[in-house]
Amino acid sequence: MIDLSVQLPGLQLKNPIMPASGCFGFGREYAQFYDLSKLGAVMMKAATGEQRYGNPTPRVAETSSGMLNAIGLQNPGVDKIIEEEIPFLAQYDTEIIANVAGSTVEEYVEVTRKISAAQDVKAIELNISCPNVKEGGIQFGTDPQMAKEMTEAVKAVSQVPVYVKLSPNVTNIVDMAKAIEAGGADGLTMINTLTGMQIHLPSRRPLIANKTGGLSGPAIKPVAIRMIYEVSQAVNIPIIGMGGIETAEDVIEYLLAGASAVAVGTANFQNPFVCPEIIEALPATLEKYGYQSIQEVVGGAHPNE
Amino acid sequence: MIDLSVQLPGLQLKNPIMPASGCFGFGREYAQFYDLSKLGAVMMKAATGEQRYGNPTPRVAETSSGMLNAIGLQNPGVDKIIEEEIPFLAQYDTEIIANVAGSTVEEYVEVTRKISAAQDVKAIELNISCPNVKEGGIQFGTDPQMAKEMTEAVKAVSQVPVYVKLSPNVTNIVDMAKAIEAGGADGLTMINTLTGMQIHLPSRRPLIANKTGGLSGPAIKPVAIRMIYEVSQAVNIPIIGMGGIETAEDVIEYLLAGASAVAVGTANFQNPFVCPEIIEALPATLEKYGYQSIQEVVGGAHPNE
């Protein structure tokens, strides 16, 4: 039997597969379909300081091999999440990663302080790359200096390792990653969505009420693979990769590019069972390509390997 | 009958449809399929100072709703293009746009000097956004100051209007566009490809010999639409839009976003007749959405329209 387990800062993953933030809520719905203990981890929906109602609808649009979303970080606020959502997820034998968002450095720090202290939260995913909110989010994710300072501020209060989520909407992803590593991040998650738009012909207006939305799904996989390949050779912290993953083959492609584990987002909407199905297919797929463990795949496509 | 004609600097287009650079060679092959006089214009394959052999193969890979390419600007060199290719295209009643590339500002200037003086070349498309060559190309396309200086240098020698082709691989596309407008560009073409990668599982290596390649096709359309929507509201020069166009509806989406005409690239490979088929479908499609001319569609999705 191939050992699928992966050790990352703060995370003892029984396998490298987890649902991506915002595509799995707080797990309640998908728990109706299967036992969440099968998952390596769960990345929760973003938490902000207060309850947020998000953007007006329509909030999603379909694109070729992808979708746009502009949910706008709707969530019940960090306190309710700690009180009501984490205890639900904690019933399962899986690792909980809390996604933290905000409009100001102070808000990020405050949310991290609270949620990193919550029982069972094993790591923070710092969402400085959300393209769908007017303030905060993406500015922090496109300026290396701001990203570094944010990372430092959050690291100073976090009781668990901090993974910073990178935006692909930048000229130089390696500079961003290095700045964040210098800021003390324990890991990176990448990529968040590419900013896109769809125009609705009958109404002659952007279809999504927020106008722009984040592009996810298989359409963006080549961009994610390229960025992970570049970043993983430039930093010494692990990467959780994401963007368009649908199959065990996709997972191996991400690992070869340099990710240590992966998250599955959009594909959950088409197939609620996609995560457990990938986990089940992974051992045979690894064997097919001649691997005995996850670790030996990681970074396998790098020139020096 | 709906009038499909569009007037742009240097270009009297009988319709707003043209094949995109690099996806149509110099027209000879597609001329076997249909009369190129049907086209609004033809954007030729990149011209460099000397003949170039391009990158090693494999040079292309298929992705979900898209493809990667790293041709590496293979072309016979500007002199041969002027001598052998332009006279062939000049037989047809269509406008010729010459795509100019190089490794140094001097090479761009030299190629422009020569090709803009060639009979029948009506405009230059300045390719400062090719992600697939080691030198030149994309640096010029990701730094606003360098892009501005390049535009100025080329404008100083060009005998025809200059359209600068924007790379989408930037944090702030509006800053790039404004710098290029300030440099004297007559128009913009956008977008070039997004830098991506695919890893070949059996060989555990990037599939494309150049490792990274440019992502094109329907996968990138939402990114292109977003960028055109943003840029067209920030500059006063016209835009020729491209990225994943396959249908007359796609064309209208581009025009609504703010493009004045469009180019079709990757779709030619699947359907050599895609350009004439779009041109044929355009009048009825315009009518379906309540338009009488191309001009009234342009920018129709902007907030003030």
Add this chain to the structure above:
Amino acid sequence: MKKIEMEVLSNKQIALDTYEMTLKNKYVCEEAKPGQFLHISIPNFTLRRPISIASVDQANEHVTIIYKIFGTGTDALTTIKVGTMLDVIGPNGSSYPVDHEVKEALLVGGGVGVPPLYFQAKALHERGVKVHAILGYQTAEAVFYEEKFKEVAHTYIVTNDGTKGHQGLVTDLIPEVESFDAYYSCGPLPMLKAVKNALSGHEGYLSFEERMGCGVGTCFACVIPMKNEKKYGKICQDGPVFRAKEVIL
């Protein structure tokens, strides 16, 4: 709600751009309630498409849906062959309540809002409720299920262009229905607003459409403002049917 395979038993055009598809599945037949929808996977599309359940035939384990060609997904659905196993999540969402105090009911439907009301009309009729149905369509050719409704409800047809029945809007005919204890409505948002306004004194339930991501309640794509503690409801999970008094339109 489960992910199941449903065999396509028939898929035929029944009106202008409108198709009726019959699917076979025991679980959905047993579980489905009027107002609920199926979340249907169509090959080569990123997202599933929500389509209301129009009726169930428990004896034969048949589930019927009615859909209109709206875009590329519903267009592709028309090409699905009999015998195909369709990948479906369902039945999803809330349903029209069947209150035992209701003796007389008014249904108001427009376009693709008509199908779930047929399921509700049959359910009410079977319980002995007197049913009035006002059904709006764009034009005569788009009318479907008129006869079927007439078997279970006192039915009024409205067309926008007057080619059949009353010309105008469904709300024009509401005054014709003298008495009812509750109303149930489904259709485009402007219609629902007009119906809610016209029937503001009455107890009623509205069913909403919104673009969906997951269709099961995780992604927050499909929210609607509500007068509840959370201040919103998810159309795919808390809805599509909401009490008219509780939603903010």
Add this chain to the structure above:
Amino acid sequence: MKKIEMEVLSNKQIALDTYEMTLKNKYVCEEAKPGQFLHISIPNFTLRRPISIASVDQANEHVTIIYKIFGTGTDALTTIKVGTMLDVIGPNGSSYPVDHEVKEALLVGGGVGVPPLYFQAKALHERGVKVHAILGYQTAEAVFYEEKFKEVAHTYIVTNDGTKGHQGLVTDLIPEVESFDAYYSCGPLPMLKAVKNALSGHEGYLSFEERMGCGVGTCFACVIPMKNEKKYGKICQDGPVFRAKEVIL
């Protein structure tokens, strides 16, 4: 070369992961020459797939191709039903010359390089040329068209694992063929290199595979270094068949 619709007359497995598809089209039948390929559109893929023409039956206007499941595209091709109209560009590219001075010929094929050689074997045989064919496969189960080749050529089978015929490489058997005026080869690049080396004194033609964009000569995806003025050839347009002496491997 035209864009045409070809009706699928049959599509059946003939060996391990290997399918034979018969298509109907008059134009392709009349134009096709051995070595040329069809550039086939498979629904929902960005790019067409190049597949060699394995034989033509002029009388019935049938064109046969043989393909192996290699990835998602060829896998999807196996599901295409009889009666489907396949969107094809063809016949594309160059062909094996049929030199009238050639009285005895050697064909060397490996795997999916075997199909175009069958077309060439038939063409040579019809002209009275004596044909020797060395055909390499991975394993016995993957062998196809052995009987058909035997009708037109003196045929040697080679398998990598020795489950059928000679165990080893196709080049092992070249010395067995005593005389020939020209050779024609198609297969994976390492095999072509070995064949070219082994037969360096002989006149011969090699057919190459490369990942393609357009398949018609516009995109420069498929170049191969050559000893000509341009220093390259396009496999889709100048190839897939090149004179062995002119390509740089």
